[in-house]
Amino acid sequence: MKQTKILILEDDTPFGVMLRGWLERSGYSAVLCCRVADARSELQGSTYAVVLSDLRLPDGDGLELLQWMREQKMDTPVIVMSSYGEVSTAVAAMKFGAKDFLEKPVVPSLLKDKIEAIISAPVARDKPEKKPHTESISGKSIAAQVMYDHILKVAPTRMSVLILGESGTGKEYAARMIHNNSPRADRAFVAVDCGSLSRELAASELFGHLKGAFTTAIADKKGFFETANSGTIFLDEVGNLSYEVQVQLLRALQERKIRPVGSAQNIEIDVRIVSATNENIEEAIAEGRFREDLYHRLCEFTLSVPPLRERKGDIAIFAAEFLRQANRELERSIKGFSHEASKMLEDHHWSGNLRELRNVVRRAALFATGDEICKADLPTFAPAPRTNPTDDNYTLRRENEQQHIENALYRARGNKTLAAQLLKIDRKTLYNKIHQYGIKL
Ligand SMILES: Nc1ncnc2c1ncn2[C@@H]1O[C@H](COP(=O)(O)OP(=O)(O)OP(=O)(O)O)[C@@H](O)[C@H]1O
Numbered sequence: 001m002k003q004t005k006i007l008i009l010e011d012d013t014p015f016g017v018m019l020r021g022w023l024e025r026s027g028y029s030a031v032l033c034c035r036v037a038d039a040r041s042e043l044q045g046s047t048y049a050v051v052l053s054d055l056r057l058p059d060g061d062g063l064e065l066l067q068w069m070r071e072q073k074m075d076t077p078v079i080v081m082s083s084y085g086e087v088s089t090a091v092a093a094m095k096f097g098a099k100d101f102l103e104k105p106v107v108p109s110l111l112k113d114k115i116e117a118i119i120s121a122p123v124a125r126d127k128p129e130k131k132p133h134t135e136s137i138s139g140k141s142i143a144a145q146v147m148y149d150h151i152l153k154v155a156p157t158r159m160s161v162l163i164l165g166e167s168g169t170g171k172e173y174a175a176r177m178i179h180n181n182s183p184r185a186d187r188a189f190v191a192v193d194c195g196s197l198s199r200e201l202a203a204s205e206l207f208g209h210l211k212g213a214f215t216t217a218i219a220d221k222k223g224f225f226e227t228a229n230s231g232t233i234f235l236d237e238v239g240n241l242s243y244e245v246q247v248q249l250l251r252a253l254q255e256r257k258i259r260p261v262g263s264a265q266n267i268e269i270d271v272r273i274v275s276a277t278n279e280n281i282e283e284a285i286a287e288g289r290f291r292e293d294l295y296h297r298l299c300e301f302t303l304s305v306p307p308l309r310e311r312k313g314d315i316a317i318f319a320a321e322f323l324r325q326a327n328r329e330l331e332r333s334i335k336g337f338s339h340e341a342s343k344m345l346e347d348h349h350w351s352g353n354l355r356e357l358r359n360v361v362r363r364a365a366l367f368a369t370g371d372e373i374c375k376a377d378l379p380t381f382a383p384a385p386r387t388n389p390t391d392d393n394y395t396l397r398r399e400n401e402q403q404h405i406e407n408a409l410y411r412a413r414g415n416k417t418l419a420a421q422l423l424k425i426d427r428k429t430l431y432n433k434i435h436q437y438g439i440k441l
Pocket residue numbers: 071135136137138165166167168169170171172173174236278321354355358
């Protein structure tokens with residue numbers, strides 16, 4: 001009989017190990033993760049019947065995991081384990097979709113009852129495997145249209161795509177869109193946060209390992225590449241990979257083979273690579289932090305995701321969608337935004353992009369007392385950062401500016417809209433600067 005698989009997210013290792021041992025002795029199969037990032041990877045790679053999650057973790061909290069699972073359309077039930085005094089947070093967790101909560105110290109018999117109640121509940125447990133989420137909306141601005149056009153052109157090919165854009169602009173959404181519009185749409189989409197891979201374990205996370213390959217390798221483990229085989233792997237924050245892992249990744253891409261740590265056998269892989277970064281990779285190459293040969297493998301096609309302030313026409317569309325989501329999650333029924341509030345949203349600089357907008361709308365939806373969000377429900381926004389001509393770096397930036405513009409135009413193959421996006425300036429400014437420096441097109 002297939003064992004019920006349980007994922008434990010707990011950073012108190014002795015307690016986590018004890019819990020895992022107890023679950024295994026009770027006939028379940030259990031995997032222990034100590035960080036939210038590891039739990040996300042596990043949930044993307046395997047199907048679990050139940051997640052047992054602590055609330056406070058070193059890299060986030062249980063609520064973030066719940067929110068992420070919801071965004072991914074994962075309906076795996078979660079039992080939150082909370083200490084005395086955290087009960088109010090546990091209640092918040094229930095609002096965020098947790099199935100149940102259990103106070104620590106955990107009483108094994110009670111835990112077993114809760115797990116059994118969840119497993120035997122007549123919910124759709126035999127549904128097909130989780131699908132990549134598709135609850136994505138599209139902007140109507142010109143910058144967004146250019147991006148969608150590029151996505152639809154590159155999606156059906158095998159080309160590797162490097163997505164550039166500031167944090168929170170929706171790079172992961174763009175990556176999923178590429179996957180969903182590709183012939184691999186019904187295969188796995190595996191998102192890897194390269195920034196959270198530890199230097200020691202990155203190779204084993206990406207390529208897998210055999211039992212005994214190193215002290216903590218207590219069982220064989222599939223890596224992300226094998227999990228993504230015949231689908232798409234999304235390497236987020238790829239600029240954060242250590243130099244050693246860059247070498248291994250390059251080899252895997254060149255040979256289309258991976259070798260799990262501790263194995264003498266290569267495994268053939270067929271994986272579409274989509275990667276993303278919000279750092280200036282060209283600068284990283286110039287400083288010797290990123291391999292140029294790997295960069296060229298990763299960016300057969302460059303896709304630029306514009307910052308929200310350069311797609312002002314989309315602010316109202318996304319704000320309305322985030323309000324719809326917040327109403328559903330928080331069980332509210334706020335109808336919209338007052339004229340003044342809409343204007344404030346439109347004028348803000350949005351350095352945190354769509355993520356910041358979503359958080360602002362959600363918070364406002366929680367606090368709003370009327371049936372629409374008004375100015376008082378919104379935070380006091382800081383003024384937009386200004387370029388300071390007295391700043392020492394300013395002159396240097398000006399000197400480099402012409403070269404940056406020429407590089408961007410070259411990378412955008414002469415497409416000025418795209419070049420302007422890469423430079424994070426608007427098109428009109430780009431035209432002025434092309435004229436000012438006498439750049440030949
Ligand atoms: N097309 C979309 N439809 C709906 N929501 C979106 C869309 N794009 C982005 N979002 C929202 O914006 C948030 C940030 O998106 P995403 O995680 O894709 O950004 P990112 O650029 O990958 O961020 P980071 O650089 O920090 O990894 C998401 O959690 C989601 O709420």
